[in-house]
Amino acid sequence: MDVQSNNFIGLAEIAIEQGTIPQAVSQGTRMANGRRMVAMSAGTEHGEAMRQQAAYAKRYALQHLADLLEEAEERLTENGFTVLWAETAEEARQHVLAIAQRHHITRVAKSKSMVTEEIALNDALIEAQIEVVETDLGEYLLQINNEAPSHIVIPVIHKSKDEVRALMQDKMGMPYIEDASEMVAFARQRMRKTFLEAEMGITGGNFVIAETGSLCLATNEGNGRMVTTLPRVQVSLIGIEKIVATVEDYATLAQVLPRSGTGQNLTVYTNILNGLSVDGGAEHQYLIFVDNGRSRIYADSRYTEALACLRCGACLNTCPVYRSTGGHAYGWVYGGPIGAVVSPLLKGLDQTTPLPNASSLCGSCKQVCPVDIDIPRMLLDLRHDIITQHHGEFLISASMKVWEQVNRSPQLFELGGKMAQLGLQMGADEWVPNPLGDWKAYRDFPGFAPQSFRAQWRKHHKENKHEQQ
Amino acid sequence: MIYPQTGMSVVKILEHLNVEVDFPSAQTCCGQPAFNSGYRPEARGVALQFMRAFKDAQVIVTPSGSCAAMVRHEYATLFADDPVRLAEVQRLASITWEFTEFLVDGLGITDLALRLPQPQSFAFHDACHGLRLLGLGNAARTLLGNTENATVCDLTECDVCCGFGGLFSVKMPNVSNAMLQTKINHIEASSAPTIVTGDASCLTQMNGGLSRKGSDKRVRHIADVLAEGLEGAE
Amino acid sequence: MNSSKANILARLRQHPAPFAHLPAPQTRRVMHPLDDSTDLVGLFCAQAQKLSAQVSLPASPAQAIELILQLIGEDRSVLAWDFPHIPLHGLEDALQQAHIERAPDRSDGVRVGISGVDAALASTGSIVVSAREGRSRAVSLLPALHIAVLTTGQILPHLDAWLAHQQTDLAGFRAVGNHIIITGASRTADIGMELVLGAHGPAQLQMVILP
Numbered sequence: 001m002d003v004q005s006n007n008f009i010g011l012a013e014i015a016i017e018q019g020t021i022p023q024a025v026s027q028g029t030r031m032a033n034g035r036r037m038v039a040m041s042a043g044t045e046h047g048e049a050m051r052q053q054a055a056y057a058k059r060y061a062l063q064h065l066a067d068l069l070e071e072a073e074e075r076l077t078e079n080g081f082t083v084l085w086a087e088t089a090e091e092a093r094q095h096v097l098a099i100a101q102r103h104h105i106t107r108v109a110k111s112k113s114m115v116t117e118e119i120a121l122n123d124a125l126i127e128a129q130i131e132v133v134e135t136d137l138g139e140y141l142l143q144i145n146n147e148a149p150s151h152i153v154i155p156v157i158h159k160s161k162d163e164v165r166a167l168m169q170d171k172m173g174m175p176y177i178e179d180a181s182e183m184v185a186f187a188r189q190r191m192r193k194t195f196l197e198a199e200m201g202i203t204g205g206n207f208v209i210a211e212t213g214s215l216c217l218a219t220n221e222g223n224g225r226m227v228t229t230l231p232r233v234q235v236s237l238i239g240i241e242k243i244v245a246t247v248e249d250y251a252t253l254a255q256v257l258p259r260s261g262t263g264q265n266l267t268v269y270t271n272i273l274n275g276l277s278v279d280g281g282a283e284h285q286y287l288i289f290v291d292n293g294r295s296r297i298y299a300d301s302r303y304t305e306a307l308a309c310l311r312c313g314a315c316l317n318t319c320p321v322y323r324s325t326g327g328h329a330y331g332w333v334y335g336g337p338i339g340a341v342v343s344p345l346l347k348g349l350d351q352t353t354p355l356p357n358a359s360s361l362c363g364s365c366k367q368v369c370p371v372d373i374d375i376p377r378m379l380l381d382l383r384h385d386i387i388t389q390h391h392g393e394f395l396i397s398a399s400m401k402v403w404e405q406v407n408r409s410p411q412l413f414e415l416g417g418k419m420a421q422l423g424l425q426m427g428a429d430e431w432v433p434n435p436l437g438d439w440k441a442y443r444d445f446p447g448f449a450p451q452s453f454r455a456q457w458r459k460h461h462k463e464n465k466h467e468q469q
Numbered sequence: 470m471i472y473p474q475t476g477m478s479v480v481k482i483l484e485h486l487n488v489e490v491d492f493p494s495a496q497t498c499c500g501q502p503a504f505n506s507g508y509r510p511e512a513r514g515v516a517l518q519f520m521r522a523f524k525d526a527q528v529i530v531t532p533s534g535s536c537a538a539m540v541r542h543e544y545a546t547l548f549a550d551d552p553v554r555l556a557e558v559q560r561l562a563s564i565t566w567e568f569t570e571f572l573v574d575g576l577g578i579t580d581l582a583l584r585l586p587q588p589q590s591f592a593f594h595d596a597c598h599g600l601r602l603l604g605l606g607n608a609a610r611t612l613l614g615n616t617e618n619a620t621v622c623d624l625t626e627c628d629v630c631c632g633f634g635g636l637f638s639v640k641m642p643n644v645s646n647a648m649l650q651t652k653i654n655h656i657e658a659s660s661a662p663t664i665v666t667g668d669a670s671c672l673t674q675m676n677g678g679l680s681r682k683g684s685d686k687r688v689r690h691i692a693d694v695l696a697e698g699l700e701g702a703e
Numbered sequence: 704m705n706s707s708k709a710n711i712l713a714r715l716r717q718h719p720a721p722f723a724h725l726p727a728p729q730t731r732r733v734m735h736p737l738d739d740s741t742d743l744v745g746l747f748c749a750q751a752q753k754l755s756a757q758v759s760l761p762a763s764p765a766q767a768i769e770l771i772l773q774l775i776g777e778d779r780s781v782l783a784w785d786f787p788h789i790p791l792h793g794l795e796d797a798l799q800q801a802h803i804e805r806a807p808d809r810s811d812g813v814r815v816g817i818s819g820v821d822a823a824l825a826s827t828g829s830i831v832v833s834a835r836e837g838r839s840r841a842v843s844l845l846p847a848l849h850i851a852v853l854t855t856g857q858i859l860p861h862l863d864a865w866l867a868h869q870q871t872d873l874a875g876f877r878a879v880g881n882h883i884i885i886t887g888a889s890r891t892a893d894i895g896m897e898l899v900l901g902a903h904g905p906a907q908l909q910m911v912i913l914p
Contacts, residue, residue, distance in 0.1 A: 009641055016647045026651075028896045049732055059722040066715040073708075079877060085708040137902060138893035154892070161895025180894040181901070188903060195903070196811060212877050222889040222904025225844050228881075230809075240711065247873070248731070251866040255734040262892075265735075265750075265827040266862065269904065270884040277880025279834040280809070280841070291707075295714035304721040320630045324647035358641065360634025360648070361505065363601035380543075383507030392507065400503055404511035407497040408518045417470045435639035442646035443677025446471055453473035457492045460480065 001120055001148055003347050005331030008354035012325040021158045021326040025150075028157040029317040035263020036314055036368065040256065054256045055372040057249035058308040061210075065298065068210040068243045069289065075213025076287055079275030084288045089119035092290050096121060096202070096235055097128050099286055103233045105130060105200040111217075111224040112136035113204025114152055114311055115237050115290055117333045118346070121202070132202075133194045135223035137187055144171040150327030152334065153261045153313035158326045191223075201227030201282065205238035206257065206310070208287070209250045214274050215287060216250060218258060218267040225269050234282035240289050241298075241307035253310065256370040261312035293346045302381045306341050308371045315365035315375060321358055330355060337365035337375045344382055349389060356382035395433065414454060421448035472669050478696035479532050479568055485699055486576065495522035501539040504547070505635050513547045520557055528575070529565040532692045534599025534668050535635075537567040542602055567599055568692055569608035569667060579611045583698025585618035592624035592661035594652070594675070594688065596668035600628055609667055609691045616698045622661040626651075633674035649678045656686055664688040733863035735826040743825040743858045744912065750828030754887030755900055756908040767911050768797045771850060774909060775815050780804040782816040782846055785837030789819040790913060791852045809841045816846035816905070820853045823910075826861040827886050830910070834881035843885060849905040851885075854913050 004011065015021040041047030061068055073083045086092035100108070108125060110116070110132055122143075125132045134143040138156040142149055145167055149155030156164065161180060168174040168183060172190060177183050203224060207216040215236055217224050228234050244250050258264040275285055297303050316322050316336030327335035332343050332352070340359060344352040356379045365375045386392060406412045423429065424447055429436040439445055476492075483490050500515035519540070523529055531537050544558035572578050591613060599605040613619050632638065632648025639645075652675060656664055666672055666688055675688045737746070748758045761767040768791065775781060783805050786795040794817075798805070806813045818838065822831040830851050832843050843849050859865050862884065869876040876882075889904030900906050 009643065012641070012644050012647075016643055022647065024895070031896055046732070046736075049728070050734060053728050053732060056725065056728055059725055060727075063720045063722045063725075066712045069712065069715075075877075080880070085705065085711055087707045087710055091707060135903070136893075137891050141893070154896075156893050157896070159895070161897060164894050180897040181899045183894055184891060184899040184902060188901065191903070192811070212873055214877075220889065221891050221902035222844060223902070225840070225883065226903055229840060229844060247866050247870050247876075251863050252734070255862060259734075264886070266829060266884060266886040268885065268887050268889055270829075270862075270886070272882040272884075274877050274880050274882070277834045277840075278836050279839045279881065281834070281881060289708075289711070291711045295711050298715055298721070299718055301718070301721055320632065320648045320651070321644055324644055324651070354641075357637065358644070360597070360630050360632060360637045360645070362597035362630035362634070364597075364628075364630070367601055380505065380507070383505070384509055385507070387507040387509075396506070397508070400506070400508045400511045404503065404508075404514045407500070407515040410495045410497055410518075410522075413497040421470070435636070438639040438642040439677070441642055442649070442681065443674065444680040445677060446673065448470050449473045451473060452470055453476040454492075454494065456473050456477055457480070460477065461492070464484075 001117065001333055003332045003351040005343055005347070005352040005355050008329055008331060008358055011329040011331060015326045015329055016324065020160060020163070022324050024158050024160045025326045026323045028154060029323050032154070032262055032313070033317040036260050036317065039259035039263040039265060040370065042368070050252070050256060051370055051372055054252050054370050055308070057244060057252050058371045059305070061244050061249065062241065062298070062304060062307055064245065065240070065243065068245055069240060072208050072210040072213060072243055075210065076208070076275065077213070079213045081213070081215070081275050081285045081287045084286060086288055087291045089292050092119045092237060092288055092292065093121055093124040095288050097124060099233065099235055100125070100128070100130055100200060103200065103284065105233060107198050108132040108200045108202055109135050109194050109198035109227045109231060111201070111203040111219065111227045112139050112155070113202070113237060114333060115204050115239050116202065117149065119290065119292060133198070135191060135194060135227060136221060137184065140187070140191065141167055148328065148333070150335065151313060151316055152311050152336070158328070195226040195230050198227065198231045200233040200235060201231040203227060203234070203236045205236050205242060207250055207253060208238055208243050209247055210243050211246050212274065214272050216254065217271040217273070218254065218269070219271070220268045222269060225271060228271070228273060229281050232282055233284045235286045235288065237288045237290055240291055240294050257310050257312050260310070260314040260368070260370040297345045303341070303345055303378060305373050306338070306345060306378060308373055309338050309342070310371060312370060314368045314370060318364045318368045320362065321360065330358070338373070341375055341378045341382065349382070349386055353386060356386060417448070417452060424448060471673070472690065475532055475669060475690045475692050478690070478692040479530065481696050481699055482581070482692065483530070486578070493522045493526070499536045499539045501535060502635055504539065504543055509547060516544055516547055516558070520554070520561065523561060527564060529561065530568055530571045531565070532568040532667070532669070532690065534567045534596050534603055534605055535670060537565050538598040538602040540565045567603055567605060567667065569612060570603065570605055573608040573611060580615040581612060581695065581698070583616040583695060584701030585616060585698050586701055588618045588620065589663065590620040590622050590661045591663050591665045591694065592622045592659045593627055594624060594631065594664050594666040594671060595628040596666050596671045597630050599667050605667065609665070612695060613665065613691065616695065617701070619698070622659060624659045624661065624664065625655045631671045631674050633670050635670070638674060646678070649674060653678050653682060653684070657684060662686055665691050665694055667691050733861060735861050737826060737860045741825070741860070743860060744855050747823055747825040747828055747858050748912070750826065751910055752828070754828055756828065756887055756910055758910045758912065760912045764792050764913065767791055767852070767913060768794055770911060771817065772797065772801055774848065774850060775803060778803070778814055780806040780813055782806050782808070782810065782813050782842045784818045784839065784842055788838050789817060789852050790854050791911070808839045809845065811845055813846055815848045815850065816842040817850045817852065818842045820851050820857060822865050823853050823858040824861050824865060824884070825858050829862070829884050829886040831865060832883050832885060833879045835879060840881055840883060843883070844904055847901065847905055848907040848909065850909045850911060852911045852913065
């Protein structure tokens with residue numbers, strides 16, 4: 001997927017103008033956020049303790065990441081998985097293509113996976129003449145409409161029911177159906193064939209448990225189970241940061257993930273795959289550890305905790321910026337608060353310069369994150385990186401230096417205040433480049449008070465002194 | 470400069486409580502606008518002026534949750550590599566209070582025995598820095614709740630950001646405005662004619678939008694509302 | 704060691720490990736603590752029903768069989784686990800007598816699947832189905848209606864309890880290639896956030912709980 005993040009403001013404008021996107025996104029995120037608060041017992045002592053327990057489990061795993069990856073590989077291999085390592089997106093794609101070639105694969109059924117979006121896997125498969133069908137209903141609808149997901153967990157959150165219906169009528173030949181259940185039944189019937197005929201199933205992964213060599217998936221629709229049961233070859237891809245140390249840590253994380261993401265106690269299918277199985281499932285199971293920049297993020301201690309992310313979507317669901325713009329405005333795979341951090345870290349600030357500034361720093365994301373990632377702090381660090389790497393706009397940098405000098409001198413500060421007041425009265429804000437223009441585009445400005453606080457204070461203080469004498 | 474009456478309200482209330490108040494005139498700004506935009510050297514320069522101005526202070530009170538948060542949470546970041554200054558900013562952090570926090574948690578006063586001249590209804594908007602970084606929330610509500618003639622109503626999503634975010638409001642004005650419009654819709658839907666908040670920046674954003682929209686409703690600073698109650702105080 | 708693996712591990716080991724000074728939480732909590740007096744059966748039923756699963760507690764095996772035959776209705780075949788693994792004595796005979804065939808494993812188009820469970824979890828209304836000989840996962844996946852037969856003795860407090868039990872025999876846990884914890888019928892909210900039951904997995908989940 002092309003990185004369009006530098007056009008955040010323009011893309012946001014399109015969504016805001018259009019109106020239906022923020023409306024659908026607001027409705028969806030409010031619902032999910034409300035459910036999260038109940039399921040996570042938000043604000044209670046227990047809820048907070050569970051968050052800290054989950055936060056520790058992830059940070060412990062990150063602390064021991066290299067060792068745990070080696071342990072995981074050993075256990076997974078004993079269980080019958082073939083484990084592969086991919087430093088880059090290209091290498092990951094090549095692994096999948098090589099596997100497909102080895103097993104003469106022509107038809108792939110895919111379960112939802114953000115890391116496969118990240119490495120643009122579908123494009124590579126299609127280029128190699130391999131048919132690939134997304135099986136998560138939301139992802140499938142986006143695929144046939146040539147659109148990207150706009151949310152980490154609820155990919156079609158930006159579409160209303162009417163819009164989904166129109167899409168299904170247009171692209172699936174569905175007759176007009178009013179009822180959502182019937183719409184799903186139509187899709188289920190249509191997509192059944194895909195599962196039965198697929199030769200290879202591709203999934204992502206929510207966790208890998210190092211001590212047991214288990215790949216863990218959390219899904220709702222059943223497509224994840226389908227693609228790991230019916231096709232003869234299974235390929236799963238997982239970011240290296242998704243390793244957890246023990247079954248006990250998994251117990252904690254497996255429960256905070258759905259509660260934070262959708263407000264469910266558990267997703268419908270909480271699946272623990274321990275490799276080859278007596279009841280069938282794929283004859284060949286591959287697991288690809290994907291780096292693609294994660295080890296680089298790991299090495300910068302300011303940003304390591306970004307790797308604790310469970311991809312639950314809670315931060316997206318609480319963020320008022322995300323609610324106002326929807327996910328496509330962020331211009332790449334990961335949007336919302338965590339996206340504003342990891343997209344720059346994975347793709348570089350050059351391609352994602354607006355993202356760290358696409359936040360009012362309200363702090364809600366940190367408050368809802370089940371593993372307590374300090375997103376606001378990282379946004380501030382990224383903003384600092386932007387300036388130190390010379391991405392700051394010249395006019396703003398120059399103004400900041402002037403501003404600093406003015407604020408280092410109380411006399412200049414007061415003078416500056418008076419000048420600004422005068423200038424405003426003269427309408428200088430109309431012809432001198434200043435931020436007030438952008439302010440006034442949408443809001444009135446109160447103007448400066450006739451008598452400054454300092455002046456009033458001086459008078460008040462003098463009066464007090466008089467009284468005391 | 471824009472809301473001198475808020476500063477005077479704080480002074481009046483503190484002096485009513487027999488607190489000795491000084492306004493060190495050497496102060497300028499806490500430096501947050503530069504820090505939040507990634508300009509740390511410039512923020513440091515301004516923070517140094519803050520340190521100069523308040524070097525003899527024993528208690529610092531500000532009617533701004535975001536300024537208090539800057540001093541308490543980010544000054545240590547600015548001087549992390551400077552042990553002498555770090556110690557100084559840690560001292561400053563330990564003596565800096567947001568205004569309502571100072572009254573309730575610092576002085577232990579939950580009832581100022583205030584009385585508004587006329588019965589009025591208010592709803593609270595929780596300013597983000599105060600709420601999430603300082604853990605404010607109840608102090609202002611307690612003080613207003615104990616003020617005669619003041620009724621407190623609900624505001625839907627009172628803890629959701631108004632969209633100001635400092636320079637965010639002018640760097641991404643369309644997004645800031647989209648957030649503002651959501652807030653304004655809730656304000657219009659609230660039964661309270663006046664909204665109360667603890668941060669003048671949120672206030673400017675919300676009033677800017679309310680007045681542009683032609684709304685009768687306005688946002689006031691909690692200090693100003695409480696000061697209004699001083700006139701009728703017992 | 705292949706070079707990608709070596710490079711990745713080398714990069715991860717380059718600097719001192721992060722979060723080294725983070726203190727572990729004092730005590731470990733379970734997500735949904737229950738006290739010993741909790742009526743696990745009651746809780747399981749209530750939680751399952753909240754997920755729109757049907758729950759019945761027949762007084763006898765005969766009643767249970769009658770219910771199942773009713774649910775099968777006019778169908779002539781079902782998917783099922785090997786009968787020794789379904790804790791309902793007489794089920795195999797009853798199906799035979801009703802001329803209801805047991806379809807080959809993984810047949811699609813069979814409406815009803817009947818299985819036992821490995822465990823049930825009270826606090827979330829979940830059932831655990833582990834892949835073993837004669838206990839195909841297809842039974843709880845392909846049909847539109849999944850009938851799960853369990854006994855009250857199989858009901859554990861919660862997922863933490865089940866996983867803690869697995870931890871006492873990790874070799875046994877790993878020997879099973881697929882554990883699935885099923886919490887309700889398959890669902891999606893992709894249509895304008897409206898919850899719809901019955902996506903790709905079963906649309907209906909029926910619990911039959913025997914003493």
